[in-house]
Amino acid sequence: MKLLFKLISLLLITAIATVGFLAWYQYQRFQETPLAVTPENALFEIKPGSNIRQVAKQLADKKLIEHELLFFAHARITDKAAQIKAGEYQLEPGMLPDEVLQKFVSGQVLQYQLTILEGKTFNDILADIRKHPNLEQTLSDVDGQAIMRQLGAPEGMSPEGWFYPDTYSFPRKTTDLAFLQRSYKAMQTYLQKAWERREPHAHIKTPYEALILASIVEKETGLPEERPLVARVFLNRLEKGMLLQTDPTVIYGMGEKYDGNIRKTDLQTDTPYNTYTRAGLTPTPIATPSKAAIDAVMHPADNSKVLYFVATTPGGASHFSETLEEHNQAVREYILNRDKAKEQKP
Template sequence: MKLLLKLLSFLLVTVVITGGFLLWYQYDNFLKTPVSINQNNAVFEVKPGSNIRQVGAQLQKAGIIEHTYLFFAHARISGLADKLKAGEYKLEAEMRPDDLLKHFVSGKTLQYSLSLIEGKTFKDLKALIRQHPNLEQTLTDADYASIMEKLGAPAGTHPEGWFYPDTYLFPRKTTDLEFLRRSYQDMQRYLQQAWDNREPNPYLKTPYDALILASIVEKETGLPQERPLVASVFLNRLEKKMLLQTDPTVIYGIGDKYDGNIRKVDLQTDTPYNTYTRAGLPPTPIAMPGKAAIDAVMHPATSAMFYFVATTPGGASKFSATLEEHNQAVREYILNRKTASEPKQP
């Protein structure tokens, strides 16, 4: 009987050792084997609230791993089972199960991008956001009408100009409101920083004044080297109590009726944004000014210039100190534009 018990004990120990060895061998082989990645499963989403068992089941169903229980066991052994971060992850073919697990813990989720371009309006921004396939759309037209209050701005704040032009990266399912809040906060931060380091000017009494003028500078020239001089022209005109007489503000005031041409009647039709009929700055920005335009307004060139006009269509500007000089420059611009539009002779 004792011999039988010893034999059974030996067999039991042998089975346990053999089973343990086979299990260890399977586990070790599982960790060494690359996961199976193809074009259909290269992007994997750890869903919010998912636990390690659910993620393992998803991985197995997608054909990425073979053994859910081994993935679960490894997550427990490594102490990472409860540290998963939700989001989309890009998977690489050379990854092994441990790489996969650490990737899901890293929070390095797949990022998408949206670029806000200097000189675009809030209307343009709204369209970009609504067209983006990876932003979660939560805002209605009514929400957009009160968007600044939703972002924490004082009641009655106009949204134009308050969003910082940049290329933004974000994970999928970021909401439209979250995106706008980030851009708004970036503009608030940069505008205040630039204002704190500005060269004081009595005709820009608040950061918002500077933002308005920066939007005009943004629309008036695309040449970086001209922006400080353009800013000085408008500040000089404000100092002399001259009308700003800048076409982009008139165009903004026309709104959706603008057809690409600005006419004499447009310059004579009064709107809150017509700087040919109203003195001082318009009531709000007219577009999103970029960093360079804001910097130009905070640190304008020192000049005695009061006028400017493009020397060629879309080209550099000719700056003038007197109306006589400016009229001559305008005549040259008209001539250059006419020449540029004429068909070339064979």
């Protein structure tokens, strides 16, 4: 009887050891086996509220792993089961189970991008946001001032010019409002810092006035390096009580009536944005200014009396003048060069 008991005990111990060895062996193989990542299953989403057991089953359902129990066990053994974060992940071929688990724990979710370009209007920006497939649309029926209220701006503030031009990365399902909030805060922050470092000017009394002028400089500048001198032209005009007389403001005031051409009658038609008929700055910015345009307004070109400028060639550098006579001569040369360029086109 004792012999039989010993034999049974030995068999049990052997069986337990064998099962334990096989389990250990399977676990080791699992850890050393890359996930079966293909183009079809490389995008993996952990939905909010998912637990590690659900994630393991999802990995198995997508044929990324063979044994969901082993992934579940590994997460438990490494004490990471409760640390996974919801989001969309890009899995790469060759990734091992522990690397995938680390990715889920780190929250390194897939990022998408959208660029806000300098010189664009708020309507342009909103159109790009609405076309982006990975932004959640919540603002389709809301006007600009209502959007600004949701962003915490003062009542009645126009959205024009308030969104910092940059390339923004974000996870899928980021809301359009959250996207705009980042850009709005970035512009607020940069504008305030630039204002604190500015060279004071009697006719630019607030950061908002600087933003307005920066938007005009942005739209009037052919070459980036000319921005400080363009800013000086407009500041000199403000000092002398001259009209700014800048075409981009007229175009902005025309709205949808603008067909790509600006005519003499357009320059004579009064709108709040027509700087040929109204003195001073426009009521709001006319576009999103770049960092460089804001800097140019805060630090314009030094010791210059220039009051006029015109491109020397279409799309080329500008000629800056202190007198109307010199400016008119530069305009005549510009027209001559433009006509020559048209004649040379095939």
